Amino acid sequence: MNQEKEIKSSSGYIALVGLVALISIAIATIVFRLFPITAVAVIGAITMLPGFFFINPNGSRVMTLFGDYKGTVKVNGFYWANPFYTRKQISLRARNFDSDRVKVNDKLGNPVMISVILVWKVRNTFKAAFEVDNYENFVRVQTDAAVRKMAGSYPYDDWEDNDDYKITLRSGMEEVNKALEDELSERLEIAGIEVLEARIGYLAYAEEIASSMLKRQQATAIIAAREKIVEGAVGMVENALSQLSEKGIVEFDQDKKATMVSNLMVVLCSDKEVTPVINTGSLHQ
Numbered sequence: 001m002n003q004e005k006e007i008k009s010s011s012g013y014i015a016l017v018g019l020v021a022l023i024s025i026a027i028a029t030i031v032f033r034l035f036p037i038t039a040v041a042v043i044g045a046i047t048m049l050p051g052f053f054f055i056n057p058n059g060s061r062v063m064t065l066f067g068d069y070k071g072t073v074k075v076n077g078f079y080w081a082n083p084f085y086t087r088k089q090i091s092l093r094a095r096n097f098d099s100d101r102v103k104v105n106d107k108l109g110n111p112v113m114i115s116v117i118l119v120w121k122v123r124n125t126f127k128a129a130f131e132v133d134n135y136e137n138f139v140r141v142q143t144d145a146a147v148r149k150m151a152g153s154y155p156y157d158d159w160e161d162n163d164d165y166k167i168t169l170r171s172g173m174e175e176v177n178k179a180l181e182d183e184l185s186e187r188l189e190i191a192g193i194e195v196l197e198a199r200i201g202y203l204a205y206a207e208e209i210a211s212s213m214l215k216r217q218q219a220t221a222i223i224a225a226r227e228k229i230v231e232g233a234v235g236m237v238e239n240a241l242s243q244l245s246e247k248g249i250v251e252f253d254q255d256k257k258a259t260m261v262s263n264l265m266v267v268l269c270s271d272k273e274v275t276p277v278i279n280t281g282s283l284h285q
Contacts, residue, residue: 004126004192007063007071012052015080019048051083060122062088062129072125088129094121094196099143103206104151106169111206112156114169116147117199118184124192132191142187150180156205169203176200 026041055061055076063070064086073079074092081087097118106112120139122128128135157170167175181198188195 004124005069005071006074008075009063009073009079009081012054012078012080015048015051019045022048047083048080049083051080051085052078053081053087054078058092060090060092060125062090062125064088069126069130074125090122090125090128092122092125094119097139097143098201099140099147101202102144102147104148106151106156107153108155110156111208112151112169113202113204113206114147114151114200115202116143116180117197117201118143118195119197120188120193120195122192123194127190127192135191135193138191139188139193143184146180146183146187150176150183153179156203169200173200 022041022045026038026045029035029038029041053061055073057076059076060072060074062072063081065082065084070085073081097120099116099118101113101115103111103113118139122135132138151169154167154169154172154176157168166172169176177199180200181195184198185195
């Protein structure tokens with residue numbers, strides 16, 4: 001049997017009335033010196049006391065009798081049960097777990113620092129109580145294992161636009177978080193844990209390569225920007241030559257076209273402000 005069974009215990013208020021009655025009988029019999037009855041009433045009252053318990057909203061008690069699982073009480077209220085029952089309290093509230101930052105290698109072997117934020121709650125009290133030794137520690141250990149497996153399945157970033165790495169830890173957060181949530185749900189099912197949300201809380205290159213990777217990232221950004229600038233400059237030069245030729249403003253031979261293209265490309269692609277030189281003579285000067 002590995003299924004949860006929900007039960008409802010006796011009302012604690014009715015049992016409390018019975019306890020008060022036993023105490024009253026004990027007091028009355030003392031007055032009339034009926035000591036055997038007093039002893040029975042006192043023993044009954046003492047035996048009843050451990051049977052009282054209460055359950056807060058989103059709480060539960062797992063009931064066992066000499067190792068035999070009897071059921072779980074989930075409805076909040078004041079109850080009384082067999083005093084010989086062992087009652088284990090398990091909270092059904094949602095909980096947050098913010099894992100420690102761990103150093104792992106991504107799919108390309110680069111060391112990265114990563115942590116995970118997990119929102120979870122107990123769904124099956126039987127599994128949480130009996131399938132694992134300590135379900136809270138089980139959540140921590142399995143989360144750490146899932147993070148390490150997930151981080152090793154994706155590269156941190158795709159610097160070379162490789163089609164094999166369309167999903168990365170940095171740019172594919174939605175897909176990565178979904179994969180992490182599915183992995184944790186599968187791992188924690190044995191403990192009766194429901195994963196409400198799982199996402200990456202911290203992600204960065206490890207300290208020993210962070211500086212090098214930052215320079216690489218900046219270089220990649222500069223190259224991408226240069227490509228856009230050159231692409232735009234080529235279009236502008238082509239457009240200028242085309243209009244000058246169509247309107248017959250200036251006739252260029254191949255050498256003059258090459259010179260003009262070179263000058264325009266320098267002006268359009270230069271990092272610094274360019275000071276033009278005005279030619280007041282002929283085109284051949």
